[in-house]
Amino acid sequence: MTLFWPVLLIAFASLLAAFVRLPGQWKALWAVFPGAAFAWVVLSWPAVVGEGELMASIAWFEQLGATVDLRLDAYGGLMAGLVTGVGTLIIVYAAGYMEGQPGGSRLISMLLIFMAAMLGIVIADNLVLLFVFWELTSITSYLLVGFNHEKEDARKKALQALLVTGTGGLALLAGMVLLALEAGSWQISEILQRGDLVTASPYLPGIIVLILLGAFTKSAQFPFHFWLPNAMAAPTPVSAFLHSATMVKAGVFILGRFSPIFNGSEWWHGPVVVAGLVTLLVGAILGLFQTDLKKILAYTTLAVLGMLTMLIGFGSDLALKSMLVFLIGHALYKAALFMVAGGIDHGTGTRDVWKLGGLSAVMPFTMVAGALAAFSKAGFPPFLGFIGKEYVYKTGTSLDTLAPIFTGAMLLGNMLIFALALKVGWYPFWSKGKEAMLEGHPHEGGWMMWLPPLVLAVLGLVFGFIPVWTGDTLVLPALSEITGKSMHEHLALWHGITLPLILSLVTFVGGVLFYRAREFFWRKHDRVESSPKVEHAYDRLLVGMVKFAKRQTQAIQGGSLSRYMFIVVGATALLLLWKFVRFDGWPELTWEGRLAPIPVIACIWTMVGAIVAAVAKRRLIALLAMGVVGLGITVLFVNFGAPDLAITQLLVDGLTVVLLLLVIYRLPPIKAEANRWIIRADAALSVFFGMLIAALTLSAMQLHVVERVGETLAQMSYAEAYGRNVVNVILVDFRALDTFGEIIVLAIAAIGVTALLAASKERSSDED
């Protein structure tokens, strides 16, 4: 059960942070909570690696598949460590970043709730639970991207991120429900063991495609990549945490999680590799043109996410191993670089590369953190980034098919990532000729702003120095988890003079060249930004949807009552026709009754009233004609021996007329329908519907299959209810409850009349 408390602890801290406002730098104290969770992950690590996993479970919504099953295995544990570890540093950083600005507590509270959800994703062992956490990260991301919500831009981009990931999330839900139904279990660990059931399912392609949609939108794979750079509208601690180190890795994470099942299916490898490859190149190439530090980082994040996805798509043990090494390295250096970029922004007030330069003298600590992180990202030995890159090349060169193409793409991607790394971590500090920059008195932020990135950057170096430890303790246990077999090959810094090493050297040369040509690309920034993009398709889709919605709503909810009535009656008539055509054929009608004069007169009277009401040009006349109709019906009641009913009818009718009179009084005069076709259609439909109902009634009266209750009532009336007037007995005894209801109806109508009368009296006295 101990598995519950890290998530609960962080969620609890979030709630506390929303209400307890710590002053200024003291907000960093909130880091104690994720710090404790991180310590717990670290302390549990030996048990996780040794025994394989920790589990906990409590009941929840079983009927819908949901149980709170948590499972900490080495793969999830690795991510849990990143989430809580980086998260702890982020909270410290956020406290420094927000110092002196409003909303610091709100930001930290939201970061913490996000962290709890993200931790939930990586340790959930139930599909529904996983989805719950997944959506929570989308929602918190929405709130965080829209943190500066008084800016329209922030709102727009928050919505974009939410809609893209939210839509993908629903696809994921569909995929997971289908997966669960096919595997016969909602528990992820159990499904992983029933992989053959899933792969044998005819719905396998559907499951894969739906889950991929979820993963690709979350991890910003092409063509859903556009929301990620836009999400940079969020405050920098958010970008560092959600949009580089953790949330965007959730997609990659579940790809890895499910890869033991889908590895081997053609529906899996193709899409995953292609999406990854395109994203890698799109991200890296578009990144070249960016002039905003955070945007540069966002595009490299895209590139790296593409790389990770592509590696998962290859699916070989080596590829997955490279993926894990790359993933750890990236989480460390990218979060650090974001924090450095935020520090620069904080100290200078700009993130524009055209303005930045020469900061090494004034921001020494940030400079060191930036340099270390950039070197790891660029892939200098002995940083972890170097090892990651070596493994990537090793994977590329050992592919069976198309190895040159993929290796070439990797090479290009890495060169560009190299150049982009230096632009963020090196260029702002060392570029010359930006003396104007220094006049604004840029300054180092407090320790809370430079220590967290420094810690991460140094870790990137340390892990690289001790590759065997890193590999054996972190990478291999997680790898065993996602390959499903136990892995033992050590990680190494030095592989001898091999093809990957040569490719690494080529990367350096190419990267330096791209870095030197930076201004060439920066100048083209505006032109690239205005060229056609996938994002425009999203915009057009959204605008088109709203436009279509307006048209559609205008068409059916036009506002005219007679139109609505036409549709209601028309739809009912259509349904009845459909029923006849589909099933019964037409009812056979015969007439056996006799014509008595009084009913015939009453019927004609009623019909005349109805026609007058229909053609009347003034509401008042129409209303009075309706009264005439009511009278006709009253006569019919009297004729068939129900004086009580007749009286009721008279009363109700009279009250209704009065009530409507009061309403109509305020309405404008009837606008004559200009279109004669509409009048004709209305008339035709009315006549048709009336005849249809008459025919139905007639045909129903001809059937007399069972004894009617009414006949028994007539017999019981005197014998048991002691009344000779059957209608009367029915009204006041057998069905007294109906009569009670009708009395209430009358009472309410009376209340309504008095209310309207009182109101109109008030109004006329106001007008006087």
Added chain:
Amino acid sequence: MSDALLLFLPLVVPAAAAVLGLVLRTCKGPQAIVGVLGSAGLLVVGLMLVARTDAVGVIATQSGLWPAPFGISLVADRLAAAMVAVAGLVALAGSIYAWRDLADDKLGPQFVPLMQFLMLGVQGSFLTGDLFNLYVWFEVMLVASFVLLTLGNQRQQLEGALKYVVLNILASSLFLIGAGLIYAKLGTLNMADVAVRLAHPEQTDLVRTSGVLLIAAFGLKAGLFPLFFWLPSSYHTPRPVVSAIFAGLLTKVGVYALMRTSTLTFAAKAPVLLELIYVIALLTMVCGVLGAAAHFDMRRILSFHIVSQIGYIILGLAMMTPIAIAGSIFYTLHHIVLKTNLFFLSGVVNHIRGTNDLARLGGLAKAFPGIATLFFISAFSLAGIPPLSGFWAKMAIVLAGMDLRAWGAVGIALGTGVLTLFSMTKIWAEVFWKSAPEDANTTDNRSGLWPMLIPCVAFVGITIGLGIWGGHVFAFAERAAEQLLNPREYIEAVLGPDAITGEVPGAGRVRP
């Protein structure tokens, strides 16, 4: 307490409260207290009914002690009991919420009695076992709601009320024709008796015509495509408390009537009508949500969402599997609470700024973070974001659809979810996030907010609670669905244990 008393109390309590309210029409304070107490009594009775039916199964009594089918039966199964209780809850919340309006004379002395009469109609509809009696309760509801719509007497209200009453009377006529045809063909109006008489094999094709008419009538009341026009035309016009109670409850009475009649009568005998409902449900979902996307006024957007979500509920009904029906029931209960609350909150916004027009609102997240949080949770619950109640409601329908391999339904349900999210974020961004436009009224009316906020806080608590502990409620919904799908228990409770001679087919669909 005897079953008979328990079944009559939901009618007696609001009727008594209404009469007392009429007597006290000149004393504002005591009248308002009568409203609150009457509604609270209704809630208590409802909860007792839930406890009783859940423990002993379907209970029934005969009015005037005339044996069924000669008198009028009152029946409660788990679904009816739950509806009675949740309607009591809404009434109670509404009575508290109306406190301020009553004090300010914005509702007039008619409100309390009318609302109690409305509740009488609603409860009668839930509990009656007789088709014509159901019609009577519909009339009570209709007249009461019509007058409630006009309270305040604004021109816009009268126009909306006119559309409301005319279209609903049309539905009543269709209902009456349908019921009349059933009586003409089967000779009975008692619904259990109808089910029994239908069980004779030769009666099979009798039910379709009246089925179609009942679907049209109840469909209009429930707000189904293409009959929902009255709803978005009228719900944005009355006082907030009135539209909130209507939004939560009234369409659900139509839904309830559809559930009751379809499971008792045509589900087993004319499954083709279920397919009809299925198609209608999908169209309803889409049309409703598009209407919401097209509008820019809080209450109008929310009104169209009612339509859309009725589509989800009816979709569950059309699928007719145990999980689908349970999902429909859960969705109904969740939606009554949530929708009422969203209208309550739009009333709060209206109270503060005097408008519900998104273009003229803004900045409320900063000025009222508490209210913003209440709205955010409610709106995202409506959009089906976990772990709030709306997610489980949607999840049940999706799961049921997947189970039947109904890909189209699942796809449309999920797509509608995205659009729901879109229009909820629209309200959120415009009303709460953006800064108020410069020419807008930003003098906040903070007086008298608390009585309005108490029910909102309670209902938000319920939507969160249903998300976290809703498993129990869902289990109850499953038990209720079981009763619906196997009408034997209902029939025997009404007509006695020997009523069924032939076979009464269950309504449920078999999983492929």
